[in-house]
Amino acid sequence: MKLLRAPALAGAFVACLVLAGPSSHAQDNRPTLRIAVQANPPTAEPLDAESNVGYRTNYSIHDTLLQFDYAGDFQLKPHLAESWNWKSPTELEVKLRQGVKFHDGNEMTSEDVVFSFGPERLTGQKAPGFPMVRRYWVSLDKVEAVDRYTVRFTSKYQDPIFEQRLAAWTAQIISKAAYLKAPDYNAWRLKPIGAGPYKVDRVVANDAIVLTAHDDYWGGKPNAKTVLFKVVPEVSARVAGLLAGDYDISSDIPPDQLKVLESNKDIKIVGGPVNNHRVIWFDKTHPVLKDPRIRQAMIVSIDRQAIVDAMWDGRTKIPNGLQYDFYGKMYLQDFPKYRFDPEEAKKLLKEAGYKGEEITFRSFNNYYTAELATTQAMVAMWQSVGLNVRIVMVEPGGALFAPGDGRAAGNWSNSALLPDPLFSLWSQHGPASVQKAQGAWENEEFYKQGEVLERATDPQTRREAFRRMLQINEWDDPGVSSLHQNAVFYGIRKNVDWAPYIFLYMDLGPARLKFK
Amino acid sequence: MTRTVLTAVARLVITVLLAVTFVFVILRVSGDPARALLPVDAPEDQIAAVRAEWGLDKPLPEQYVTYVMKLASGDFGLSLNDRQPALRVVVEKIPSTLLLMGTGLVIAFTVGSALGLLAASYRGRAPDRLIMSLAIFVHSIPSFLFGILLILLFAVALRLLPSGGGPSLLHLLMPAAVIGLSQAGVVARFVRSSTLEVLAQPYITVASLKPLPRWYFIRAHVLPGSALPLLTLFGFSLGGIIAGAAIVESVFAWPGVGRFLVFSVARRDVAVVQTIVVLVATMMAFANLATDLLYAIFDPRLRTS
Numbered sequence: 001m002k003l004l005r006a007p008a009l010a011g012a013f014v015a016c017l018v019l020a021g022p023s024s025h026a027q028d029n030r031p032t033l034r035i036a037v038q039a040n041p042p043t044a045e046p047l048d049a050e051s052n053v054g055y056r057t058n059y060s061i062h063d064t065l066l067q068f069d070y071a072g073d074f075q076l077k078p079h080l081a082e083s084w085n086w087k088s089p090t091e092l093e094v095k096l097r098q099g100v101k102f103h104d105g106n107e108m109t110s111e112d113v114v115f116s117f118g119p120e121r122l123t124g125q126k127a128p129g130f131p132m133v134r135r136y137w138v139s140l141d142k143v144e145a146v147d148r149y150t151v152r153f154t155s156k157y158q159d160p161i162f163e164q165r166l167a168a169w170t171a172q173i174i175s176k177a178a179y180l181k182a183p184d185y186n187a188w189r190l191k192p193i194g195a196g197p198y199k200v201d202r203v204v205a206n207d208a209i210v211l212t213a214h215d216d217y218w219g220g221k222p223n224a225k226t227v228l229f230k231v232v233p234e235v236s237a238r239v240a241g242l243l244a245g246d247y248d249i250s251s252d253i254p255p256d257q258l259k260v261l262e263s264n265k266d267i268k269i270v271g272g273p274v275n276n277h278r279v280i281w282f283d284k285t286h287p288v289l290k291d292p293r294i295r296q297a298m299i300v301s302i303d304r305q306a307i308v309d310a311m312w313d314g315r316t317k318i319p320n321g322l323q324y325d326f327y328g329k330m331y332l333q334d335f336p337k338y339r340f341d342p343e344e345a346k347k348l349l350k351e352a353g354y355k356g357e358e359i360t361f362r363s364f365n366n367y368y369t370a371e372l373a374t375t376q377a378m379v380a381m382w383q384s385v386g387l388n389v390r391i392v393m394v395e396p397g398g399a400l401f402a403p404g405d406g407r408a409a410g411n412w413s414n415s416a417l418l419p420d421p422l423f424s425l426w427s428q429h430g431p432a433s434v435q436k437a438q439g440a441w442e443n444e445e446f447y448k449q450g451e452v453l454e455r456a457t458d459p460q461t462r463r464e465a466f467r468r469m470l471q472i473n474e475w476d477d478p479g480v481s482s483l484h485q486n487a488v489f490y491g492i493r494k495n496v497d498w499a500p501y502i503f504l505y506m507d508l509g510p511a512r513l514k515f516k
Numbered sequence: 517m518t519r520t521v522l523t524a525v526a527r528l529v530i531t532v533l534l535a536v537t538f539v540f541v542i543l544r545v546s547g548d549p550a551r552a553l554l555p556v557d558a559p560e561d562q563i564a565a566v567r568a569e570w571g572l573d574k575p576l577p578e579q580y581v582t583y584v585m586k587l588a589s590g591d592f593g594l595s596l597n598d599r600q601p602a603l604r605v606v607v608e609k610i611p612s613t614l615l616l617m618g619t620g621l622v623i624a625f626t627v628g629s630a631l632g633l634l635a636a637s638y639r640g641r642a643p644d645r646l647i648m649s650l651a652i653f654v655h656s657i658p659s660f661l662f663g664i665l666l667i668l669l670f671a672v673a674l675r676l677l678p679s680g681g682g683p684s685l686l687h688l689l690m691p692a693a694v695i696g697l698s699q700a701g702v703v704a705r706f707v708r709s710s711t712l713e714v715l716a717q718p719y720i721t722v723a724s725l726k727p728l729p730r731w732y733f734i735r736a737h738v739l740p741g742s743a744l745p746l747l748t749l750f751g752f753s754l755g756g757i758i759a760g761a762a763i764v765e766s767v768f769a770w771p772g773v774g775r776f777l778v779f780s781v782a783r784r785d786v787a788v789v790q791t792i793v794v795l796v797a798t799m800m801a802f803a804n805l806a807t808d809l810l811y812a813i814f815d816p817r818l819r820t821s
Contacts, residue, residue, distance in 0.1 A: 042598035131562050186599045205605050206779045207771040232769040241679040244671040437560045
């Protein structure tokens with residue numbers, strides 16, 4: 001009898017649903033976007049997740065006051081702020097967009113902005129974000145609320161890129177009320193409350209980050225109901241998962257797999273060069289490399305085009321110096337390109353009196369894409385001009401620049417975190433750099449020019465300082481040499497309408513992500 | 517029996533302590549956890565601050581004593597990666613791994629035993645040769661490659677199963693098959709040789725004279741004798757499966773402890789690695805204890821002695 005009753009009840013229930021007609025809440029038919037990634041950041045709080053994988057997920061959760069026009073000319077545009085203007089050379093007044101809702105439903109006000117940059121979260125000695133201050137906020141003096149929707153930023157000096165800093169990492173605005181309500185910072189960092197297009201559902205260590213649509217997003221309702229960043233460490237599994245239809249996007253597809261995916265009619269490849277250079281570094285205190293001609297010989301004996309063709313299927317760029325074309329007015333288009341000239345290398349070695357002394361070259365085991373193969377190719381190129389280079393493997397947990405053990409040169413990369421050389425050349429090779437701290441490279445003239453780059457407000461003066469810095473760092477007294485721009489490729493199913501920027505930030509907002 | 521249990525418990529404690537000490541020393545001498553946590557070009561003062569925060573700047577013996585004391589009180593420390601309690605983040609992944617390992621073991625021992633018995637029954641003939649060749653093949657093929665082959669066949673070509681992820685029953689099939697079948701090869705060889713040994717015993721010759729159905733003869737007379745060595749194999753297999761799970765979980769993006777261990781070792785996340793090692797060492801020691809006890813139960817000779 002009981003067995004008979006169950007279907008009858010179910011039928012009545014279904015009939016009631018049908019008779020009741022359409023629900024007052026329309027069914028949410030938006031799809032889940034499934035992204036297979038090689039790794040995720042440990043948390044969803046930008047203050048402790050600055051990394052390539054952190055950039056990828058966090059911009060979906062948090063918004064900044066201003067934003068670069070990543071798809072256009074990298075000019076600043078309003079974002080959480082509606083407008084901004086300089087009240088004096090060191091005072092910037094920012095008008096906030098009204099009606100912006102955080103993930104917890106609270107409206108964003110100037111209090112939240114002040115708190116986001118305040119001593120409790122960012123600038124205080126004991127604040128979780130304090131380690132980031134030296135990198136991003138050296139010029140920041142104070143942030144004050146003028147009224148409910150107006151904030152005043154005061155800088156310690158006239159900072160030529162202060163506005164750009166408001167669009168950069170660590171400038172994300174969080175909800176003050178939610179931060180103070182969280183049981184502790186460890187709980188907060190797994191589920192922070194921001195004002196981005198998606199809110200955090202859960203962060204599962206080494207497994208997945210799941211975001212859900214923030215339907216009150218100021219920029220419109222997101223087109224995906226849920227976004228899953230699933231950790232699939234093996235490349236072959238990411239490729240197979242995409243082919244099988246288990247994922248909509250697979251990230252970090254190595255160049256040798258691109259043709260496999262391109263041959264599938266349902267999949268396309270998007271992406272290309274990103275805001276990161278693969279570089280090699282030099283130790284100018286090394287007994288052999290202290291003569292800049294040896295370093296110059298190493299630079300001109302690398303056939304960069306051969307590396308790009310063989311390792312990257314020709315799909316990335318060789319820059320003219322450690323710079324990017326998205327620097328806008330600061331881009332030195334006429335800066336000389338890298339030469340491949342084995343004869344010049346031999347001449348330089350002869351002039352320097354090089355007698356085949358061993359030069360060690362430190363490399364990780366494929367921390368960078370095709371790192372080991374690239375290193376082996378470079379060693380072969382160096383050997384062909386008479387340089388005696390030996391590869392020394394180091395682990396990411398080891399010290400890349402640690403003195404001793406014949407330290408001479410090695411692999412590295414350089415990111416441009418803003419469209420300005422201050423955030424690549426200066427931050428990575430200036431007096432606060434690890435190269436200087438470990439005693440591998442320093443140059444007084446470079447540092448003097450860097451101070452001009454940091455403080456000067458005249459664009460032409462800054463350009464000339466930048467030019468001189470590049471000339472010093474890349475040729476006169478080489479500290480690094482760029483090999484090529486790194487590239488990131490995504491395999492994507494054709495029903496997903498999305499394309500990446502040159503920055504590693506995956507913009508999944510309503511304007512950028514659509515489904516066909 | 518009491519003495520057996522006490523000896524096994526003492527062995528368990530010593531095993532866990534040795535494993536913890538070994539991992540503690542290896543993780544600290546093979547790299548700096550603070551450097552692994554931060555970007556490769558992090559400034560020295562930031563690295564020093566992280567070392568001080570986590571007590572990594574203290575002398576190694578002091579760190580060790582502090583760690584063991586905390587461990588004894590049940591405090592496994594915080595994960596360096598996300599600063600959550602290490603025990604909690606590890607424990608929440610254990611059910612997935614146990615499910616995978618358990619299913620793998622069931623496949624390994626049922627398929628392996630059946631094939632081993634079959635091979636022994638047809639000793640020297642075509643089925644025996646085929647089964648033994650297959651056993652060597654499935655055991656020698658790297659689980660990474662085996663996994664990818666299964667994905668290409670069942671997920672990409674046939675679209676019958678999901679390529680990875682989980683944990684659900686559908687997601688479980690392929691990774692469990694990889695773990696189970698590669699172990700089944702060993703089990704099959706083991707069962708074949710022990711069955712042949714049993715078949716040569718005089719009591720089997722006597723039993724074979726009875727007019728019994730073949731299945732009953734095998735179940736009642738052959739199996740009890742040939743299954744006993746499987747207990748030893750079970751203990752060994754557990755260790756092999758845990759090691760194999762790290763690879764299989766990575767290939768199939770299975771959210772288990774094995775993959776987490778690989779990730780945490782690379783990140784020098786000492787608290788998490790130590791927690792996993794303590795738990796795995798404890799589990800292995802318990803498995804050995806269980807094996808010893810089962811021997812005592814099932815082998816009358818040991819019971820009487």
